Amino acid sequence: MSAFEFSATPIEPALLAGALASPAAGGFAAFEGRVRDCNEGRAVTSLEYEAFEALGVSEGERIVADALRRHGASHARCVHRTGRLAVGDVAVWVGVSAPHRGEAFAACREIIDAVKHRLPIWKKEHYAEGDSGWVHCEHAGHAPPQAFDYTRQAALPQVGAAGQARLAAAHVVVVGAGGLGCPVLASLAGSGIGRLTIVDHDRVEASNLHRQPLFTLADVGQPKAEVAARRLAAYNPTLRYEPVARRFDEALGAELLAEADAIVDCTDNFAAKFLVNDLAQRTGVPAVIASVYQYEGQLQVVRADRGGSCLRCQWPEAVRDGLVGNCAEAGVLGPVPAVLGQLQAMEVLKLLLDLPGQLADEVLLVDLLVHGQRRLAAPRNPACAGGCVRVDAARPGPAATDVDLMLPLAAAVAAGYRIVDIREPMECAFEPLPVTGQQSLPLARLLEGGLAVEDGRPYLLVCAHGVRSHAAAEYLRARGHVNVWSLAGGLAAQAG
Amino acid sequence: MPRVELRYYALLREQAGRQSETVETAAATPAALYAELADRHGFRLPASQLRVAVNAAFSDWESPLRDGDEVVFIPPVAGG
Numbered sequence: 399m400s401a402f403e404f405s406a407t408p409i410e411p412a413l414l415a416g417a418l419a420s421p422a423a424g425g426f427a428a429f430e431g432r433v434r435d436c437n438e439g440r441a442v443t444s445l446e447y448e449a450f451e452a453l454g455v456s457e458g459e460r461i462v463a464d465a466l467r468r469h470g471a472s473h474a475r476c477v478h479r480t481g482r483l484a485v486g487d488v489a490v491w492v493g494v495s496a497p498h499r500g501e502a503f504a505a506c507r508e509i510i511d512a513v514k515h516r517l518p519i520w521k522k523e524h525y526a527e528g529d530s531g532w533v534h535c536e537h538a539g540h541a542p543p544q545a546f547d548y549t550r551q552a553a554l555p556q557v558g559a560a561g562q563a564r565l566a567a568a569h570v571v572v573v574g575a576g577g578l579g580c581p582v583l584a585s586l587a588g589s590g591i592g593r594l595t596i597v598d599h600d601r602v603e604a605s606n607l608h609r610q611p612l613f614t615l616a617d618v619g620q621p622k623a624e625v626a627a628r629r630l631a632a633y634n635p636t637l638r639y640e641p642v643a644r645r646f647d648e649a650l651g652a653e654l655l656a657e658a659d660a661i662v663d664c665t666d667n668f669a670a671k672f673l674v675n676d677l678a679q680r681t682g683v684p685a686v687i688a689s690v691y692q693y694e695g696q697l698q699v700v701r702a703d704r705g706g707s708c709l710r711c712q713w714p715e716a717v718r719d720g721l722v723g724n725c726a727e728a729g730v731l732g733p734v735p736a737v738l739g740q741l742q743a744m745e746v747l748k749l750l751l752d753l754p755g756q757l758a759d760e761v762l763l764v765d766l767l768v769h770g771q772r773r774l775a776a777p778r779n780p781a782c783a784g785g786c787v788r789v790d791a792a793r794p795g796p797a798a799t800d801v802d803l804m805l806p807l808a809a810a811v812a813a814g815y816r817i818v819d820i821r822e823p824m825e826c827a828f829e830p831l832p833v834t835g836q837q838s839l840p841l842a843r844l845l846e847g848g849l850a851v852e853d854g855r856p857y858l859l860v861c862a863h864g865v866r867s868h869a870a871a872e873y874l875r876a877r878g879h880v881n882v883w884s885l886a887g888g889l890a891a892q893a894g
Numbered sequence: 895m896p897r898v899e900l901r902y903y904a905l906l907r908e909q910a911g912r913q914s915e916t917v918e919t920a921a922a923t924p925a926a927l928y929a930e931l932a933d934r935h936g937f938r939l940p941a942s943q944l945r946v947a948v949n950a951a952f953s954d955w956e957s958p959l960r961d962g963d964e965v966v967f968i969p970p971v972a973g974g
Binding site for chain 2: 574576577578579663664665666667668671688689690691692694695696712713719728730735761763765767768770772773774775776777842843845846
């Protein structure tokens with residue numbers, strides 16, 4: 399016999415009281431809550447109680463056990479009605495037996511108060527005028543919520559208890575806890591994905607905050623993965639969060655994908671996006687990849703498990719970072735990654751719940767300035783043969799780094815390199831090169847063909863961090879200029 | 895001359911200074927059309943760095959253009 403239960407049939411106080419009788423109990427106290435014929439001035443004809451029973455029972459048992467222990471009572475029992483009740487019916491019954499009256503009264507009072515405050519029970523009043531209304535639940539606003547409630551989502555016929563169970567059993571890896579990652583994580587935690595892995599090696603910067611609402615000003619300097627996991631645990635403590643504050647690389651990706659149901663790419667660079675794509679191809683784990691640029695975004699779902707197309711089908715020449723701006727360089731309005739991140743979360747839920755309309759062999763273009771959306775058919779590229787796994791040869795590997803030179807700029811000048819500063823004029827003015835005689839040519843103009851390369855002479859391209867110069871050097875190499883190099887790490891890596 | 899509807903995204907939208915336009919062109923292929931537009935709008939990215947979609951499907955740069963086609967040039971983007 400449970401110390402707390404719900405009953406859909408009338409409560410019988412005499413039977414319940416009898417069961418609590420004991421030779422050692424000198425006192426017995428009972429409380430009966432009954433349906434009144436009015437509430438706040440309105441005539442009430444009947445009531446309906448609805449309860450979240452699984453949670454209510456465990457919490458109710460805890461209330462009874464706590465009260466017995468605290469007051470030294472012997473036995474107690476509480477029964478709460480559900481369903482339709484008429485005026486005068488017993489809605490809740492509490493009985494306590496104890497050695498003396500004092501313990502019995504105190505424990506009984508504590509149990510009924512806690513039940514009214516803490517249990518997830520809702521009451522609908524039917525009025526004499528013929529209308530009805532759900533009235534204030536006493537438990538709301540007093541105690542913290544006791545369970546994360548998915549009822550609004552489980553109410554969807556396509557979700558239901560079975561769908562909710564599927565989400566609870568799922569493991570999703572989210573790479574990047576930035577502008578895309580924050581909304582993805584929040585929505586996936588809200589939907590009850592049982593296990594979320596959060597990969598990000600960066601720390602929170604003040605410039606992240608406008609589009610990354612999982613973080614606060616006080617978090618600046620803290621590891622993003624860990625702060626995100628903490629915030630999400632406060633939001634929905636019923637899930638498992640695994641922060642990984644390491645750079646996402648092939649070994650880490652392979653390890654994480656070994657037991658994942660989906661991977662969500664929320665990174666801000668091509669190298670990481672292609673790595674996610676390639677891992678998804680190799681493992682068959684579905685990948686949901688998105689990118690944003692200023693007011694726009696692109697979304698693609700890679701389903702190697704269904705023989706679908708991949709990122710490299712669309713971009714056979716692996717795109718180099720540095721050729722197009724990221725959020726830091728080009729700027730971005732907060733709602734843009736927020737919308738694209740929510741679209742990613744939507745695709746994850748669609749694929750886990752097997753909902754219709756999933757993106758398949760398509761690229762979705764979203765333009766938030768004009769509210770334009772386009773679903774472009776993006777079929778498998780036949781040249782991307784063998785399920786797109788021929789990518790190893792094309793992946794920027796160690797060979798790609800041999801355009802990078804790590805040396806002091808002065809030494810490069812002395813060795814006869816022509817120095818080309820490919821930064822924007824504002825950057826050059828702000829931080830001039832520590833040498834003279836260089837040519838100034840912003841990257842965009844270089845890509846237009848603005849650099850007349852004299853073959854035979856070595857060129858060294860310079861930018862702030864070596865990303866743009868690396869891309870530009872590879873671009874020129876691909877056009878036959880073999881003696882073009884990039885200053886590794888850019889100006890930032892020059893000592894002094 | 896065939897008329898085609900154009901949509902621009904990301905860098906190309908910035909460089910063209912517009913989201914869309916309708917042009918009459920003698921260009922027979924997306925590649926020729928892009929070269930023509932690159933000249934007019936000062937597009938800096940080479941076609942090799944872009945993809946093109948015709949009538950809502952990724953397309954070959956050398957496929958023939960027809961009157962009324964909708965052409966979208968898509969630059970790669972990586973922001974997150």
